[in-house]
Amino acid sequence: MGRFNLSNQYKAIVIGGSAGSFQGIVKILSGLPENFELPIIMCLHRLKHVRNGFVEALSIKSIKPVVEPYDKENIKMGKVYLAPANYHMSCELGNSFSLSTEDMINNSRPSIDVTLESAAYVYKNKLIGILLSGANRDGAMGMKRIKDRGGLTLIQDPAECMMDTMPTAAAKLTEIDYSLKIDEIIEFLREVNKVSKG
Amino acid sequence: MQDIEIADLRRLTEVIKEQYDYDFSNYAMSSFKRRIQRILELYKIHTIDMLIKKIREDKSFFGDFITEITVNVTEMFRDPSFWRELREHVIPNILLNHQTISIWHAGCSSGEEVFSMNIMLKEMGIMDKAKIIATDIDKVILEKAKAGQYPIKNMELNEKNYIRFQGKTTLSDYYKEVNGKAMLDKSLLQNVSFREHDLVNGNIFNKFDLVLCRNVMIYFNQTLQNVVLKKLHESLFKYGYLIIGSKESLIWCEIANKFIVVNNEEKFYKKIKD
Numbered sequence A: 001m002g003r004f005n006l007s008n009q010y011k012a013i014v015i016g017g018s019a020g021s022f023q024g025i026v027k028i029l030s031g032l033p034e035n036f037e038l039p040i041i042m043c044l045h046r047l048k049h050v051r052n053g054f055v056e057a058l059s060i061k062s063i064k065p066v067v068e069p070y071d072k073e074n075i076k077m078g079k080v081y082l083a084p085a086n087y088h089m090s091c092e093l094g095n096s097f098s099l100s101t102e103d104m105i106n107n108s109r110p111s112i113d114v115t116l117e118s119a120a121y122v123y124k125n126k127l128i129g130i131l132l133s134g135a136n137r138d139g140a141m142g143m144k145r146i147k148d149r150g151g152l153t154l155i156q157d158p159a160e161c162m163m164d165t166m167p168t169a170a171a172k173l174t175e176i177d178y179s180l181k182i183d184e185i186i187e188f189l190r191e192v193n194k195v196s197k198g
Numbered sequence B: 001m002q003d004i005e006i007a008d009l010r011r012l013t014e015v016i017k018e019q020y021d022y023d024f025s026n027y028a029m030s031s032f033k034r035r036i037q038r039i040l041e042l043y044k045i046h047t048i049d050m051l052i053k054k055i056r057e058d059k060s061f062f063g064d065f066i067t068e069i070t071v072n073v074t075e076m077f078r079d080p081s082f083w084r085e086l087r088e089h090v091i092p093n094i095l096l097n098h099q100t101i102s103i104w105h106a107g108c109s110s111g112e113e114v115f116s117m118n119i120m121l122k123e124m125g126i127m128d129k130a131k132i133i134a135t136d137i138d139k140v141i142l143e144k145a146k147a148g149q150y151p152i153k154n155m156e157l158n159e160k161n162y163i164r165f166q167g168k169t170t171l172s173d174y175y176k177e178v179n180g181k182a183m184l185d186k187s188l189l190q191n192v193s194f195r196e197h198d199l200v201n202g203n204i205f206n207k208f209d210l211v212l213c214r215n216v217m218i219y220f221n222q223t224l225q226n227v228v229l230k231k232l233h234e235s236l237f238k239y240g241y242l243i244i245g246s247k248e249s250l251i252w253c254e255i256a257n258k259f260i261v262v263n264n265e266e267k268f269y270k271k272i273k274d
């Protein structure tokens, strides 16, 4: 049995990140086993009008290519997804993505709350939410929704964060299951993978 | 606030269908739900039942409802590389075989896309060759499009896009600043007719050489995307062009084989079969 004593109920992972999260994300994506099974759905704050470059930068060291999904693209096992620039990205029942140009939320588009809340709605207690470093409060409400629907909540240890506003805001709003350093998050995800493969 | 249940949304869309002949039942669930949530907060309505009651009883409220349910966020020269491609390849291509160009902006919102089109055509010296029809489901937003006045703070982004589009002058040549608003040059609308039109329940009303339907179908589920795509297809002349938003795709639509991809990055499709 692993350190986190996990069950095999999980079907997807959502990750939110903002200022100071890039290095951590890169480390996570390069530290995962290549056979990582669950879909990883990421919403990271990014420059609004730069369509290219970011996903390439993330993909360089990642174990698998990071893709920005098209509207209504199916969410598939083993894939890593990133919310595209200037669109909110939601999960739909039936496991597909929807994109939207609704107003900015928490000054952000894509907004982490939008991705997390919609994922919580679709995956309920089968979801793991991870919130990393960031200088605003986006994502806190989303983490609460994940918790309320029975999912598992993780934040990057505020002590390790370049900007701890975001994870701290989440911890104030809802119960957080684990506060972990990036290396421990990788260890956690490796265990998730082992357990979900049975 | 309580999460809205799917059953609630179903009851709501049924009432609207019965009473007003609009059909939102196949809008994408995630954004539709957020829009409803927003309306409840905006009007301080506490339950879906109260919203349904208000919609049933208050016709003028329903107009506001349409305005709030739709997402009108738009920009001038959104995706500048798309506009460059349009100027450099697609428009010249159409003009190889045509004296004039007919254009439909489906879901034109507050008109930024239409102004962008005519600024581009004017700079190409061919604005008089184009006839444009611009439609939207939302009456209120169409009035804004006709007025052509935008908050001055939006112009910074519009100008940035225009620069990346590599236009001939500067965007400020096309508007005057009056009372904190950018008033667009009205002569840019002389070949444009704005109309209220619902892509879901509306008829096919014309045929076009070029149809732009960008960032509209993202608010529909796949079933409805299929229905609407058929209408867009029927509204195109053979070998006419369809343009969708940069993060949309036709590949999983039933009639995808009636189009070819001309440019996948900028989402240009060409109708090749009736």
Ligand SMILES: C[S@@+](CC[C@H](N)C(=O)[O-])C[C@H]1O[C@@H](n2cnc3c(N)ncnc32)[C@H](O)[C@@H]1O
Binding pocket: A101, B070, B071, B072, B073, B074, B075, B078, B106, B107, B108, B109, B110, B113, B135, B136, B137, B138, B141, B197, B198, B199, B200, B213, B214, B215, B216, B219, B245
């Ligand atoms: C996000 S705006 C797109 C504006 C512009 N085409 C762009 O890409 O920037 C979407 C527009 O689609 C309109 N719309 C939504 N449902 C519609 C329908 N059933 N028929 C026609 N227009 C619709 C909305 O009112 C809104 O103005």
